[in-house]
Amino acid sequence: xxxxxxxxxxxxxxxxxxxxxxxxxxxxxxxxxxxxxxxxxxxxxxxxxxxxxxxxxxxxxxxxxxxxxxxxxxxxxxxxxxxxxxxxxxxxxxxxxxxxxxxxxxxxxxxxxxxxxxxxxxxxxxxxxxxxxxxxxxxxxxxxxxxxxxxxxxxxxxxxxxxxxxxxxxxxxxxxxxxxxxxxxxxxxxxxxxxxxxxxxxxxxxxxxxxxxxxxxxxxxxxxxxxxxxxxxxxxxxxxxxxxxxxxxxxxxxxxxxxxxxxxxxxxxxxxxxxxxxxxxxxxxxxxxxxxxxxxxxxxxxxxxxxxxxxxxxxxxxxxxxxxxxxxxxxxxxxxxxxxxxxxxxxxxxxxxxxxxxxxxxxxxxxxxxxxxxxxxxxxxxxxxxxxxxxxxxxxxxxxxxxxxxxxxxxxxxxxxxxxxxxxxxxxxxxxxxxxxxxxxxxxxxxxxxxxxxxxxxxxxxxxxxxxxxxxxxxxxxxxxxx
Amino acid sequence: xxxxxxxxxxxxxxxxxxxxxxxxxxxxxxxxxxxxxxxxxxxxxxxxxxxxxxxxxxxxxxxxxxxxxxxxxxxxxxxxxxxxxxxxxxxxxxxxxxxxxxxxxxxxxxxxxxxxxxxxxxxxxxxxxxxxxxxxxxxxxxxxxxxxxxxxxxxxxxxxxxxxxxxxxxxxxxxxxxxxxxxxxxxxxxxxxxxxxxxxxxxxxxxxxxxxxxxxxxxxxxxxxxxxxxxxxxxxxxxxxxxxxxx
Numbered sequence: 001x002x003x004x005x006x007x008x009x010x011x012x013x014x015x016x017x018x019x020x021x022x023x024x025x026x027x028x029x030x031x032x033x034x035x036x037x038x039x040x041x042x043x044x045x046x047x048x049x050x051x052x053x054x055x056x057x058x059x060x061x062x063x064x065x066x067x068x069x070x071x072x073x074x075x076x077x078x079x080x081x082x083x084x085x086x087x088x089x090x091x092x093x094x095x096x097x098x099x100x101x102x103x104x105x106x107x108x109x110x111x112x113x114x115x116x117x118x119x120x121x122x123x124x125x126x127x128x129x130x131x132x133x134x135x136x137x138x139x140x141x142x143x144x145x146x147x148x149x150x151x152x153x154x155x156x157x158x159x160x161x162x163x164x165x166x167x168x169x170x171x172x173x174x175x176x177x178x179x180x181x182x183x184x185x186x187x188x189x190x191x192x193x194x195x196x197x198x199x200x201x202x203x204x205x206x207x208x209x210x211x212x213x214x215x216x217x218x219x220x221x222x223x224x225x226x227x228x229x230x231x232x233x234x235x236x237x238x239x240x241x242x243x244x245x246x247x248x249x250x251x252x253x254x255x256x257x258x259x260x261x262x263x264x265x266x267x268x269x270x271x272x273x274x275x276x277x278x279x280x281x282x283x284x285x286x287x288x289x290x291x292x293x294x295x296x297x298x299x300x301x302x303x304x305x306x307x308x309x310x311x312x313x314x315x316x317x318x319x320x321x322x323x324x325x326x327x328x329x330x331x332x333x334x335x336x337x338x339x340x341x342x343x344x345x346x347x348x349x350x351x352x353x354x355x356x357x358x359x360x361x362x363x364x365x366x367x368x369x370x371x372x373x374x375x376x377x378x379x380x381x382x383x384x385x386x387x388x389x390x391x392x393x394x395x396x397x398x399x400x401x402x403x404x405x406x407x408x409x410x411x412x413x414x415x416x417x418x419x420x421x422x423x424x425x426x427x428x429x430x431x432x433x434x435x436x437x438x439x440x441x442x443x444x445x446x447x448x449x450x451x452x453x454x455x456x457x458x459x460x461x462x463x464x465x466x467x468x469x470x471x472x473x474x475x476x477x478x479x480x481x482x483x
Numbered sequence: 484x485x486x487x488x489x490x491x492x493x494x495x496x497x498x499x500x501x502x503x504x505x506x507x508x509x510x511x512x513x514x515x516x517x518x519x520x521x522x523x524x525x526x527x528x529x530x531x532x533x534x535x536x537x538x539x540x541x542x543x544x545x546x547x548x549x550x551x552x553x554x555x556x557x558x559x560x561x562x563x564x565x566x567x568x569x570x571x572x573x574x575x576x577x578x579x580x581x582x583x584x585x586x587x588x589x590x591x592x593x594x595x596x597x598x599x600x601x602x603x604x605x606x607x608x609x610x611x612x613x614x615x616x617x618x619x620x621x622x623x624x625x626x627x628x629x630x631x632x633x634x635x636x637x638x639x640x641x642x643x644x645x646x647x648x649x650x651x652x653x654x655x656x657x658x659x660x661x662x663x664x665x666x667x668x669x670x671x672x673x674x675x676x677x678x679x680x681x682x683x684x685x686x687x688x689x690x691x692x693x694x695x696x697x698x699x700x701x702x703x704x705x706x707x708x709x710x711x712x713x714x715x716x717x718x719x720x721x722x723x724x725x726x727x728x729x730x
Contacts, residue, residue, distance in 0.1 A: 430534065435571040438531050439585035439641065440559035440592065449584060453575025453624070 031219070032089035038062060041188050044089050048157050048191075051164060057177060061187030064178035071181055074344040075373045075405055076313050078286065081251060087219040088189045130155065130194045130210040142206060149205050151235075152197040156224055159195035166197055170228050174257035174294045174321070182253040182288040182315075186222045190255065193223035198233035198264075207463055209238040214250060214274070214285065221252040229264035231297060236267040238466055241274050241310065249277075249312060253288045262297030262324065267305070269462050270318075271470055274310035276477075279368075281340025284312025291318035292348075295327035295356075303330040304347065305461045307470040309477040312341060317375065319348035322356035322384075329358040332458040334470070336451075336477045337370030337402070346376035346407075351384040351417070360391040363455045366402035367478055373405040380417040387414060393423040396454050398447070398478065426454075448475040484508050485550075485649055485680065490541035491705075492529050499525045501705035502541065507649075510677040514691055514716060515684045517702035518724040523684045524568060526702070527653040530682075531565040532558050545649060559585070560592035564647030566638040568654045573625035578637070579607055581625045582644050589645065610643045613673070615666055631658040639670035650674070650681040656690035668693030688720035 032043055041062050045055040070081075130140040130153065146153050152163060159167050177187040194210045214221050229235055252274065258266050268291075277284025287310075293302035304318040320329025331347035349358035358378065366372040378389045395404035406423050428450050436446035451474050452459065459467050485507040492500040499522045507513050517523055529536050530543065532555035543550040545561060553561065573581060587597040598606075604621075611620050616636055626634050635655055642650055652671065656664055671681060671694050683694055691699070691713065699715040700707045703724065709715065 429571075431571050432573060434533050434555065435567065435573070436581075436585075437555035438533075438559060438565050438567075439581075439645070440556050440589040441585055442554075442556050442588070445584070445588065449576055449581070450573065453573060456575040 035084045061177035065184035090219045156193045156195045183290040186255045190224035193225045196227040200230040201232040204235040212241040225256040231262040234265040238269040256291040258293030260300035270306040277312040287311035289316040297324040299326040301328040305332040308335040314343040332461040339368040341370040344373040348377040351387040354385040357388040367398035371403040375407045377409040380412040387417040391421040395425040511697040514696040521702045562648035566652045570634040579621040632663040
């Protein structure tokens with residue numbers, strides 16, 4: 001496979017184990033004053049020209065948030081976040097572009113640098129991109145091609161204006177405004193994100209993807225993504241994320257909601273590469289994300305695949321609510337932590353209906369002084385006759401100062417259910433490294449090969465183009481972790 | 484040419500090699516025989532650069548270059564190949580992918596063009612057939628779930644594809660039945676030529692019926708205590724190592 005060579009090239013290219021997306025872009029921005037109160041919520045809503053019902057929804061979320069405490073159960077440690085010391089709205093000063101030609105060249109250049117072409121002529125064939133810069137959507141490509149197929153792919157702000165009935169019907173229907181601390185915060189202040197609607201019977205003709213870029217300083221990032229696949233529809237969606245290197249931590253609290261109706265399929269892949277902080281643990285993104293999919297229809301299917309290499313803290317449990325008979329939920333995850341990163345991530349599979357199945361494959365890799373926790377819940381409700389779950393949970397340790405933790409919760413209230421859980425913990429053994437080196441591989445290449453081998457079951461779930469990118473990321477994230 | 488002079492080495496402070504002198508000219512195959520604990524495997528690990536073995540004296544040069552100063556991967560690029568006594572399992576890593584990655588790493592280190600997947604697979608399939616190995620050998624994960632014999636054959640497959648100029652075979656015959664032994668020997672014999680030399684480490688004479696060495700050395704208590712032609716192996720088979728250790 002060529003991927004290994006690319007891994008090698010990537011390692012060669014990057015000197016000093018740096019984070020290659022850490023540059024800053026100079027774009028004139030408009031900020032709301034720091035701090036959070038009802039006026040800020042109103043300001044955000046007004047800036048976006050939102051209808052009254054949405055403002056009310058935001059305010060309700062804000063009030064709910066005020067009454068909540070941030071969750072303390074995860075295996076993560078960080079100083080208290082001062083929510084009054086953040087900007088809750090930041091947007092490029094120039095008005096939203098109507099077409100790609102109007103997009104600020106600085107922005108286009110930045111996405112180019114990230115390897116994300118927004119120029120349709122140069123774009124990767126068959127992938128439509130929504131680019132979100134500091135929580136504001138700046139460009140969406142291939143809209144016309146998608147529109148012909150009946151697929152709506154746009155920023156959520158635009159969807160609120162153009163398709164209010166759809167947004168109103170589904171927004172908050174999977175993750176309610178007051179669901180948890182960070183989801184409530186997001187519901188109150190979300191600024192943008194992507195909206196996808198695939199109508200009945202339509203197979204989305206291309207891969208959809210959103211690239212999130214955090215640029216502004218002292219600014220919280222709150223995107224909201226909503227994907228709806230009607231009966232018989234299918235769509236594959238990928239999100240990628242990067243941020244500049246900064247000494248201070250930045251808060252990112254996104255919400256993603258997926259809705260799959262009868263026989264619909266949604267495949268949601270994430271390659272998360274937010275700035276992880278430096279080797280001493282300074283800086284990095286605090287990533288508190290709520291992702292949930294509702295398999296509402298018969299035989300519907302939602303599949304989450306995530307490759308998490310970035311962020312100082314990751315708190316994230318992409319989940320599936322299996323409401324429709326015969327529905328399928330899948331979660332494939334690779335989480336890498338190095339240096340002082342902390343990840344507490346996993347999934348929830350809630351089986352409500354008969355004959356529902358779920359599969360969980362989680363691969364955690366810890367290096368440096370990092371801590372990596374898998375936390376997963378499998379719940380079988382009384383009506384879920386013949387529900388099946390299979391969980392495979394593997395941890396790989398590199399070095400002797402990191403931690404791997406597995407916290408599975410299994411609740412079965414139906415005697416016909418079958419739930420399987422397998423877990424392993426292993427180390428990259430010295431004899432494996434020596435075996436590879438005796439064959440001519442450098443130590444770093446050997447680690448890359450062994451780690452990619454360890455993650456194989458998950459990487460093969462990613463769309464092809466991104467599998468290669470993910471393999472490179474794994475190698476880069478673990479640079480300097482051996483020896 | 485491999486030249487070992489006065490080589491001494493320790494593990495955890497314990498002296499295992501106590502002054503080895505050995506020269507393997509280009510094109511020759513030498514056998515190292517000796518009782519358990521004589522330092523045979525230690526010698527192969529020291530020559531291939533495994534960590535944990537401290538060289539306390541002497542020198543090793545290969546074609547004039549200081550082998551001991553090189554990293555293991557640099558030794559591989561210089562043409563040295565160790566066939567492991569206990570090949571290691573690499574879960575999730577496909578055999579073909581592994582060998583091609585290794586081959587291309589070596590080729591890159593030598594400034595040669597890399598082989599693409601198509602060229603490589605053609606060569607690899609031919610080698611699999613020649614070694615009478617099952618077709619799925621290339622698809623399976625490296626040594627995972629392989630029988631003892633399959634692991635040894637996989638070492639020979641790697642050797643056939645990486646084409647070393649100096650092969651170190653560390654008890655490659657152990658655990659092999661006679662048919663597998665013949666296949667392994669054929670693999671080594673196929674590489675024989677003026678540019679190929681090998682150090683065949685073995686406890687038993689039977690491998691040397693199939694790979695006929697140019698020279699036989701007896702290693703006992705960390706030293707070469709006797710050297711001779713192929714007939715020495717037969718003598719050892721008849722009389723055992725008992726009388727040699729005192730020599």
